[in-house]
Amino acid sequence: MMTLPRPSFTASQALGAVLLTGYVLMLALNLPGHLSYDSLAQLHEGRMQVRETWGPALYAWILGAFDSISPGTGVYVAASGFLVTGSLLSFRGLRRQVSWAAVILGALMVLTPTLLIYHGVVWKDVLFANLALAGFACLAQAARVWDAPRRPWWALAGALLAFAAAAQVRQNGLVAPVFGACALAWIAYARGWRSSAAWGLGGLVATLAVSMAMGFLSQPAQAGPDQAGSRGVRIVAHYDIIGAVAVKPTVPLDIIRAHDPLAEQQIRYRATALYTPERVDYLGQDDQIGLALWGLPDEVVFAQWGAILTQHPDAYLKHRWDVFRWVFATPKIDACLPVYVGVSGPETLTTALGIAPLMEPSDQALYNYSTWYLDTPLFSHVFFALVALASAGVLLWRREAADVIIAAMLLSALAFAASFALISIACDYRYLYYLDLAAMAGVLYLALDPPYGRLRRRLRWSQRETAA
Incomplete structure (x- = not known):
């Protein structure tokens, strides 16, 4: 068979x-x-x-x-x-x-x-x-x-x-x-x-x-030159300046103060109160902060950012470590949008x-x-x-x-x-x-x-x- x-x-x-x-x-x-x-x-x-x-x-x-x-x-x-x-x-x-x-x-x-x-x-x-x-x-x-x-x-x-x-x-x-x-x-x-x-x-x-x-x-x-990259870099600069002052209040903001003393006050006292390493979005809860930050010329913001990196690296690194810890280790997973469904x-x-x-x-x-x-x-x-x-x-x-x-x-x-x-x-x-x-x-x-x-x-x- x-x-x-x-x-x-x-x-x-x-x-x-x-x-x-x-x-x-x-x-x-x-x-x-x-x-x-x-x-x-x-x-x-x-x-x-x-x-x-x-x-x-x-x-x-x-x-x-x-x-x-x-x-x-x-x-x-x-x-x-x-x-x-x-x-x-x-x-x-x-x-x-x-x-x-x-x-x-x-x-x-x-x-x-x-x-x-x-x-x-x-x-x-x-x-x-x-x-x-x-x-x-x-x-x-x-x-x-x-x-x-x-x-x-x-x-x-x-x-x-x-x-x-x-x-x-x-x-x-x-x-x-x-x-x-x-x-x-x-x-x-x-x-x-x-x-x-x-x-x-x-x-x-x-x-x-x-x-x-x-x-x-x-x-x-009709949109003209793409500004996405420069805008993104500037948001990082804003976050780093505010974060450095939040973790070390003695960090000077001489460059911003020389251009706009009111903006320096907004950053030092209003923005740092809303700062968290979890996300930058909380800073948007105060319109005055946004007006103060975006009212500054690029050269002023980036000069101040560079001054913090070179003269106060300890404050910058502490802020950056806290932010990275949140995105990498997600200590509170529910706060970090672990999954998204639906349309909203x-x-x-x-x-x-x-x-x-x-x-x-x-x-x-x-x-x-x-x-x-x-x-x-x-x-x-x-x-x-x-x-x-x-x-x-x-x-x-x-x-x-x-x-x-x-x-x-x-x-x-x-x-x-x-x-x-x-x-x-x-x-x-x-x-x-x-x-x-x-x-x-x-x-x-x-x-x-x-x-x-x-x-x-x-x-x-x-x-x-x-x-x-």
Whole structure:
């Protein structure tokens, strides 16, 4: 009697099914997307082709482009989420085998708020993380076939576009392409340091050129030069000046006082009373503070800022440490907007966009689901930083074709998080979302072909040689 062969279902296929199921589940639970004020404001900019905020012009343009396909953010959410799903699916081709441990880990990952809910939130922080992950996934594919007869131009082009967009979508997003250029230099090092330098520097310059072109072309013609960057830097300067005086009241404000004594008094006595390292927003509760700060010329504000940094670094560093502690360690997670669902914003925006503010029962259920995780390591940037650091160490120890690329991704996420020590103005959990996502992706990559099996084989071989 002839027996038919049983159909085999490999771990690679199972992981693919798990990731795609997670993606479909994310869409089913979140479409057409969750929108906060920031989301609505940038969608309005993209649809109307105007500049009304200091958010990234490219992000508004992207929202507008998807909105022109189908009004709203549903298509955008689907495309943004697939950047991550597609990247994780591509990891399977980077290893010689896929373990069942990766399947189990993938199933757990797609059920976390990091993948299940956050990809439904229309925030530039989420898109930046997705683009950065996609860029490194493309570089990893290029590393896998670098020595093939034909150069992997498709993978390099994908990495360039993803990194260029990432650098525009997030103000400190340049960290990702810099680490990507270092990874590209490593790929090319086998053919000598000249080849390595040419590919690394050439890739970075090309990415920056494309990124600048994206920023220029996404700027509405009638809006004039983009002031988003300079406005953002000035807000950081305001926060640092007030914070330094708040933690050390004896810090002088001679430069501001010489220009406007009333502004110096407003900062010293009104602003410091509202100051908190949790977020800068509380300063907006007093209109007089805003009038005093924005009434000062740029040169006065930046000169005073520089004087504090050089003459009173202790006050600056104490303020900055407190602010960074809030965004990195989130000592009170509920105060740092750990998750967002529904649609909420000013009536002028929702009316103009034709989007009704709402919190559906399904949205409330999602929020309730996320609260199960709030007091666990899965809502801790510190935990994910340790995971990323450990994973990068293992990958750099193994150092196979794509390992260094994934390690560079993890190190870029750590550097991105560290950059908030200088620029953070609020503790919102989403700001360091890239760190969490990269750490999860790095662990999944390691789980595909765990290095402990290879280590065990090396030890067994060493023992045999010793015995012989």
